Amino acid sequence: MRxxxxxxxxxxxxxxxxxxxxxxxxxxVICLQETKVEDDLFPHGLFDELGYAHRVINGxxxxxxxxxxxxxxxxxxxxxxxxxxVDGRHVHATVExxxxxxxxxxxxxxxxxxxxxxxxxxxxxxxxxxTAWWAAQRDDGVPRILxxxxxxxxxxxxxxxxKQLMNVVSHTPIEIEHLLAWQQAGGWIDAVRHLVPxxxxxxxxxxxxxxxxxxxxxxxxxxxxxxTSALTPALGGCEIMKDxxxxxxxxDHVPVLIDLKL
DNA sequence: ATGGTTGGGGTCCAA
Numbered sequence: 001m002r003x004x005x006x007x008x009x010x011x012x013x014x015x016x017x018x019x020x021x022x023x024x025x026x027x028x029v030i031c032l033q034e035t036k037v038e039d040d041l042f043p044h045g046l047f048d049e050l051g052y053a054h055r056v057i058n059g060x061x062x063x064x065x066x067x068x069x070x071x072x073x074x075x076x077x078x079x080x081x082x083x084x085x086v087d088g089r090h091v092h093a094t095v096e097x098x099x100x101x102x103x104x105x106x107x108x109x110x111x112x113x114x115x116x117x118x119x120x121x122x123x124x125x126x127x128x129x130x131t132a133w134w135a136a137q138r139d140d141g142v143p144r145i146l147x148x149x150x151x152x153x154x155x156x157x158x159x160x161x162x163k164q165l166m167n168v169v170s171h172t173p174i175e176i177e178h179l180l181a182w183q184q185a186g187g188w189i190d191a192v193r194h195l196v197p198x199x200x201x202x203x204x205x206x207x208x209x210x211x212x213x214x215x216x217x218x219x220x221x222x223x224x225x226x227x228t229s230a231l232t233p234a235l236g237g238c239e240i241m242k243d244x245x246x247x248x249x250x251x252d253h254v255p256v257l258i259d260l261k262l
Numbered sequence: 263a264t265g266g267t268t269g270g271g272g273t274c275c276a277a
Contacts (some may be wrong), residue, residue, distance in 0.1 A: 009268070036270065062271070210266080251268095
């Protein structure tokens with residue numbers, strides 16, 4: 001089973017390159033973040049045409065929004081809200097016995113101080129809530145995979161410059177502490193780093209604001225796939241589709257793909 | 263230190 005995760009930065013603005021992902025990689029399951037479309041306006045027809053008949057969506061007007069679409073049927077699915085907000089950040093479905101989650105962590109604003117910046121406080125609270133929720137499910141033996149835009153680049157090799165980004169939201173010590181606490185509490189294994197050595201720089205996001213994103217290569221690895229230990233032996237491969245950053249009207253994030261040998 | 267770009271919905275906010 002091939003699973004893709006992609007912060008698509010508006011589903012309706014990217015129908016062409018969504019079809020391109022399907023043509024080029026044919027994922028069985030696609031987890032999307034930043035769909036920017038409320039549920040009543042969700043483009044169901046597009047996914048019917050592409051062959052993704054099974055869908056669970058959690059979208060709001062204007063911002064955020066997540067979806068999980070599949071060619072294979074669900075045996076269960078649902079959506080969850082966090083931190084007393086209805087802001088479209090989590091959907092899940094069980095496919096081929098695997099519990100799959102599409103998650104969008106709050107970006108956190110510009111100032112990395114929870115006292116000065118409410119958005120940063122929300123980001124930390126969101127990760128703490130996830131930590132507690134998954135700690136309760138740790139060691140239940142369920143094959144589980146969590147994918148999405150987690151908006152944190154934890155390793156030094158997940159950013160173009162560790163020194164220059166240490167005080168920049170997405171790579172601050174407090175965010176990394178929260179992310180790793182969440183990962184450890186749930187018994188999660190970073191699937192991409194399980195397959196790619198830690199000393200190799202890998203990014204999934206490049207800002208729109210660079211004149212030449214490829215030449216500057218000031219990227220960050222914000223998009224992740226984590227698995228529980230029951231799934232580690234099934235990890236067959238991964239790909240970060242860097243070339244997608246040059247597709248027509250690209251998202252600033254590229255798809256991350258995981259292959260599971262079930 | 264600053265400003266750079268994108269999308270959505272409506273002339274500003276979130277990323």
